[in-house]
Amino acid sequence: MSNGTQREQWGSKIGFVLACAGSAVGLGNIWRFPYITGQNGGAAFVLVYIALVFVIGFSVMLAEMAIGRNAQLNAVGSFRKIKGGAWPVVGWMGVTAGFIILSYYGVIGGWTMAYIVKSFTGLMGAAAAGAAGDVFGGFVTKPGTVIAWQALFMAITIYIVYKGIGGGIEKYCKVLMPALFLLMLVLIVRSVTLPGAGAGISFYLKPDFSKLTGGAMGAALGQAFFSLSLGMGCMITYGSYLGKKEMLPGAAMQVCFLDTMVAFLAGLVIFPAVFAFGLDAGAGAGLTFITLPNVFGQMPGGAVWSGLFFLLLFVAALTSAISLLEVVAAYFIDEMKWSRSKAAWVMGGFIFLLGIPSAIGVAGGIPKLAGRDFLDSADFLASNVLLPLGGLFIALFVGWIWTDGAKQEVENGGAAPFGLYVPWLWVCRVVAPLAIAYIFITGLKW
Numbered sequence: 438m439s440n441g442t443q444r445e446q447w448g449s450k451i452g453f454v455l456a457c458a459g460s461a462v463g464l465g466n467i468w469r470f471p472y473i474t475g476q477n478g479g480a481a482f483v484l485v486y487i488a489l490v491f492v493i494g495f496s497v498m499l500a501e502m503a504i505g506r507n508a509q510l511n512a513v514g515s516f517r518k519i520k521g522g523a524w525p526v527v528g529w530m531g532v533t534a535g536f537i538i539l540s541y542y543g544v545i546g547g548w549t550m551a552y553i554v555k556s557f558t559g560l561m562g563a564a565a566a567g568a569a570g571d572v573f574g575g576f577v578t579k580p581g582t583v584i585a586w587q588a589l590f591m592a593i594t595i596y597i598v599y600k601g602i603g604g605g606i607e608k609y610c611k612v613l614m615p616a617l618f619l620l621m622l623v624l625i626v627r628s629v630t631l632p633g634a635g636a637g638i639s640f641y642l643k644p645d646f647s648k649l650t651g652g653a654m655g656a657a658l659g660q661a662f663f664s665l666s667l668g669m670g671c672m673i674t675y676g677s678y679l680g681k682k683e684m685l686p687g688a689a690m691q692v693c694f695l696d697t698m699v700a701f702l703a704g705l706v707i708f709p710a711v712f713a714f715g716l717d718a719g720a721g722a723g724l725t726f727i728t729l730p731n732v733f734g735q736m737p738g739g740a741v742w743s744g745l746f747f748l749l750l751f752v753a754a755l756t757s758a759i760s761l762l763e764v765v766a767a768y769f770i771d772e773m774k775w776s777r778s779k780a781a782w783v784m785g786g787f788i789f790l791l792g793i794p795s796a797i798g799v800a801g802g803i804p805k806l807a808g809r810d811f812l813d814s815a816d817f818l819a820s821n822v823l824l825p826l827g828g829l830f831i832a833l834f835v836g837w838i839w840t841d842g843a844k845q846e847v848e849n850g851g852a853a854p855f856g857l858y859v860p861w862l863w864v865c866r867v868v869a870p871l872a873i874a875y876i877f878i879t880g881l882k883w
Contacts, residue, residue, distance in 0.1 A: 444509055445602040450683050452607035457675050457688070458695035459610045459756030461666045462617065464545060467753050468725040470660060470700040471707040475717075475724075477656050478648025479640040479708075483701065485654060489661035490697050491690075493872050496864040497667045497828050499689040500835040503846040505676025506685065511767035512670030515677065519839060527830040531670025534823040535764035536784075538669065540792035541812045542761065543594070544799075546754040547586030549747050551576065552726065556733070556743035564734025564743075573726045583796045588789060594758040595785035598766055599778055602678050606759055613752050614695075620749040621702045627742055628709040637712030641704050659876050663820060665696055668828030668873075671760045674767045685847050686855050699753075706746070725750070762788070825877035829870055836866030 447453040474482050508515035513528035552560070555572065563572045577583060597605045628634060666672065676685075707724070710732045711717070717728065733743035765788070766780040775783075797803055798811030809817065835843045840862065847855050855861070 444678070446678050446680055447607055448603045449607075450688065452603075452611060453675065453679055453683070454688055454691045454695070455614045456606050456610040456756075456760070457672060457692040458699075459614050460671045460675065460760030461664065461692055461696040461757075462614075462699045463664075463666070463753050463757035464542075464549075464750060465660070465664045466696065466700040467703040467706075467750055470664065471704050472724045473656055473660055474641070474704055475708070475711075477650075477653035478645060480642050480644040481646045481649045482653050482657055483641070483704070484644060485649065486657040486661055486700075487697055489658055489872075490665065490693050492864060493658070493869050494661050494665045494667065495689055495693045496861055496869050497662075497832055497873075498665055498672055498692060499685060499847060499861065500831050500843065500865055501667065501670075501672035502676035502679070502685050502689055503835065503843050504831070504839075505673035506679045506681070507842060507846045509677050511677065511771045512673045512764060513768055514771050515673050516834075519842065520834070524830075524834065524838075527827055527834065528670060528673070530823045530827045530830075531668065531673065532765055532768050534669040534819045534827065535671070535761040536788055536791070537815050537819040537823070539594075539758055539761040539765070539788050541795040541815050542754065542758055543591045543789060543792045544583065544587045544796045544812065546590035546594075546751065546758055547583060547588075547796075548576075548726065549750040549754055550590055551582070551586045552730075552747040553744050553751060556730075556747060557740050560730055561734045561739045561743060564730040564739070566734075567731065569730040569734065570727045572730070577799045580797045583799070584793060587792055587796050590754070590758070591785055591789045591792070594755065594762055595781050597755075597759050598762045598785070599781035601777055606763065609759070610756060613756050617699065617749060617752045617756075618702075620745055620752070621699070621706060624706045624742065624745060624749065625702060627736075628706050628713075631710060631713040631736070633713040633715075634709030637708035637710070638705075640712065641708040655875065655879055658872055659880070662828060662873065662876055663824065664700060665693065666757065666760065668824035668826070668831065669761070669819075670764045670827070673831075674764045675760065677767070681849065684849065684853050686857070686861075821877070821880035825873050825880065829873040829877065832865045832869040832873065836862060836864075836870070 504515050504519065508518040510518055512531040513525045516524040516528045560572055563569060597609050599605065629638060711728065714732050714735055716732065729746065730743060733739040736742055762781065762785055765784045766777065769775045769780040769784060770777055794803055795812035795815060803811050844858060
């Protein structure tokens, strides 16, 4: 959208849903969800997670979509137009979080691209010898190489956002999201047919509620909130490009379903393979770049399976990165009247520069702050402070401040009554704020 022209819109509802699902589906679904599940007992945790997605996650997502579509503006402008006062600060938290998250997400996105190449150039040999950790350590301690991959990942992200809503984000998400599901299905077939995979399938699909602890419930709540890209203005921004005739509750439900499906399928990729080779399913972030290459290194045709897995991670990272940059770009397009080209390239460039300390910090090139490197510190600020606060105030805004307007928006002016309106309103008023406040308070442990 350039100055004085009509606001861009999604070409179709499926394009909107796939783009929102792409925003929600990220690295957190594919590497964080399986290891959190592994640490918290398996199948019982999965059931709690799914329930929380469709109660808390759906409610906040629908609230964000309603705000965005009503105002037809970016996250900051939406709050200013609807209510004004101090409420635009909530939008600012989203824009700031998008800026910060994409700075280090670009670094990790670059890692996934590098590992696609590494899968075919020596990684499998090292992994077969149990040296995947040495490969990862050698890679991240070369700042020039890491920054080069980060730059490539950011350039792809910027290009897609620069191309616009219909010709960029929607067009590419219509290809990337089906590709992501296809890649997952191929990897699942390979994983579940490995000798010894049955133990992993049982762990993942057979609930043992005795393993559910208070900590597991909190982890499920946090994962449900963060995996949907809530609190950062993505759904407000994407909702602002949606036509008035579309049914918001159905769209929000479809996004929650697709996001949960990806997380669930990721578990079917990872647990059978990890159990088949007797490795630790709760190995944390190292599960992705160290443990799984060790698994692939022991498989026939390991390079192909490893390459496909890291391609899957790249697609997930890219669809999320696109939405993060769009949150930032939309602000400058709407508020500063920049052209889309200028907003995408200039702000994408600044975000790339902000990401360089994260790229260098992992290698120990920057002093740690309270034991955290720059990437972890940026993640803590965005994920533990800005996102929960953003989600909390969005729920309160719709639940208590903008109730009549929200009802009109989710029911299309009364043309499409929403049968769950009253429960949804009370989740926004009480349940979601209390749940998100719990996430915020427990997440503040530096």
